[in-house]
Amino acid sequence: MALFIDEVHVRRLLDWGLALEVVEKAFRKIGLEEATNTPRSRGQTDHVHAYAMIGGAKGMAALGVKIQTTHRKSRPETMLALFDAKLGGLTCLMKAAYLDQIRCGASGAVAIKTLARMDAQTVGILGSGSQARMQLRGAVLVRNLKSVKVFSPTRENRESFAREMAGETGLEVHAVNTAQEAVVGADLIVLATTAREPILEAEWISPGAHINAMGATFLGKVEVHPNVFLKTGLVVVDHRESARLEAGDLVEPIESGALHWRDIHDLGPLLVGRYEGRTSEDQITLFKGVGLAVCDVCLGQAVLERALAEGIGHEVPWGQSNGI
Secondary structure, eight states, X not given: OEEEEOHHHHHHHOOHHHHHHHHHHHHHHHHTTOEEEOOOEEEEOSSOEEEEXXXXXXXXXXXXXXXXXXXXXXXXXXXXXXXXXXXXXXXXXEEOHHHHHHHHHHHHHHHHHHHSOXXXXXXXXXXXXXXXXHHHHXXXXXXXXXXXXXXXXXXXXXXXXXXXXXXXXXXXXXXXXXXXXXXXXXXXXXXXXXXXXXXXXXXXXXXXXXXXXXXXXXXTOOOXXXXXXXXXXXXXXXOHHHHHHXXXXXXXXXXXXXXXXXXXXXXXXXXXXXXXXXXXXXXXXXXXXXXXXXXXXXXXHHHHHHHHHHTOSEEEOOOOOOOO
């Protein structure tokens, strides 16, 4: 038998404490070469785009596949299929839209915890959608923040973000009229947009700032102007193999020579001490995230274990394969 867990129960079982703990552990497993992660494999019809990613981690009983479909007129459909890490049988089918969102927020938070100055207090956010919210929710858990400025092109959206997140976090959150106004003077800069052209300029960035670039997960999308990489002292990605295929922000800097792959580090090895992190209070650091299945799968396994302990979920007949 396998267990089916719907979105309502995933939300009930998955909290930020668990998300941060498991996602950081998954990154450390990558750093210790005890995890596997495949970049997105994509397919499409005339109307729907789909991708699949495989992830697994030794010592966490985690093995699975993440699948997502998108359609321009509806919300993405996201699912995890989890498997027994010893015998290979299906253990769980999980609706994973919320898990996907909180995993991305937790990944950003782990990057901030690792790379940002300890005294970072101010945040500039470009984007006002669900992922911008998740990035801020994660950031407040790893730094003692005081104020936030947010910009997105639609005034109503950025003002709604400011009202909602001020009430939720207790921070001063202000909607501003330009991207530059949001970024100038910020200790942390968060990019969570669907931009196809650069929206972050180098001259806006203060010494010592940390940048989380979490949008632009296709080669045709860009949030960061190439000149930003001439100012950054440390560039870190969640997974270089995936970033080579999906990080649109890195294409032009690499081609122009402003950035070289030998100077880009993976977050996991940095976490376990294989690379040096921030070296000074004035150094500008940048984390580029494209999303890793191993983090989703490890988090899904943690949710499954909680579901089994609490008797949550619906059993689905799914016998072991007999090879026929």
